[in-house]
Amino acid sequence: MKYKYIPLILFISSATWVSCSKSQKKNTALPPTPVNVQAVEKTDATYYDQFPGTVVALNSVELRSQVTGFITGIYFKEGEVVPKGKVLYEIDRRLYEATYQQAKANLASSQASLVRAQKDADRYTQLLKQDAVARQIVDNAIATLETSRSQVAASAAAVKSAQANLSYAIIKAPFTGRIGISQVRLGAQVTPGSTLLNTISSENPIAVDFVVDESNIDRFVKLQNKALKQDSTFKLQLSDGQAYNHPGKIAVIDRGVNNQTGTMRVRIRFPNPQNELVDGMSCVLNVLNTASGNQLVIPYKAVVEQMGEFFVFVAQDTIAKQHKIKIGPKVKSNVVVLGGIKEGDQIITEGLQKLRDGGHITLGAPKQAPQSQQQAGK
Incomplete structure (x- = not known):
């Protein structure tokens, strides 16, 4: 008899547990x-697209010797701005000076021989008219005259060559720009075309080169045709995060697409009055988005x-x-x-x-x- 009410007790306990669980879930629901x-x-x-770029000089030249010899003079201060035509290096000129003087002497001798040959040819030609000389002598005189003329021409060419070599011994600045650290010192021997003496580059204006993919080429072509003057289309951010104060404009778009990378190079020209932009430095170019x-x-x-x-x-x-x-x-x-x-x-x-x-x-x-x-x- 004592087990008679056990099922009833279990049913009541289960119902009570389910009711408590529902109440607990209701109480623990997340609030809004x-x-x-x-x-x-x-x-x-107004927003800009960013392109990594590199500052490049519009004019940059490697200075190399066109004649062999030893450096006998350096006439600039490294890192300074040198004007066009300034003498930068001098190569030992003595050999080239002597060659030039010898060439001039040979030219003078050839010219004297030409004068004599001309007189002989004129004289024998006149005697031939009087049948006072053989025809062969006249022909020889005329041949000697032509030979003398050729010798004068050759001597004149030798003078120009010697003069050019003498001038190559003096290396001058091809344009106004900043010159770098000299790669040679006094007494160093230089070889034509292979020995790098220095590099000179212009600073103002200066340019920034960057690359765009094929899908953007038409965009920059339109900007090039539109941009007749500098405006806010192209802005520059320096490597330290500072904004460059002067806007730029498109200088040139490269002739074709690189078939390996599918990109094309674009060059933007910037004024550089304070020489803040230096050849070779990295930067970020901000280009005004046309969807702005x-x-x-x-x-x-x-x-x-x-x-x-x-x-x-x-x-x-x-x-x-x-x-x-x-x-x-x-x-x-x-x-x-x-x-x-x-x-x-x-x-x-x-x-x-x-x-x-x-x-x-x-x-x-x-x-x-x-x-x-x-x-x-x-």
């Missing part, structure tokens, strides 16, 4: 997440990145709906949105950490944890 929202608006967004203008712009803090994709939460009454978006460039603390949301949507800007797609929300600033709890968490 407090969030702040902001309406999506269109605004005038009236665009959807949202705070960048509202964007959530997941696996290389970008999302925002849109408030729909009391529900947060996740939308995948396509973002454009950043504009300060904002970002341009190219698709995925529309003007007027209420996007959530604060309280994103606890949000899930379809989660309940309530408008209002997310509560901050007490200072004591924040310090304890740290």
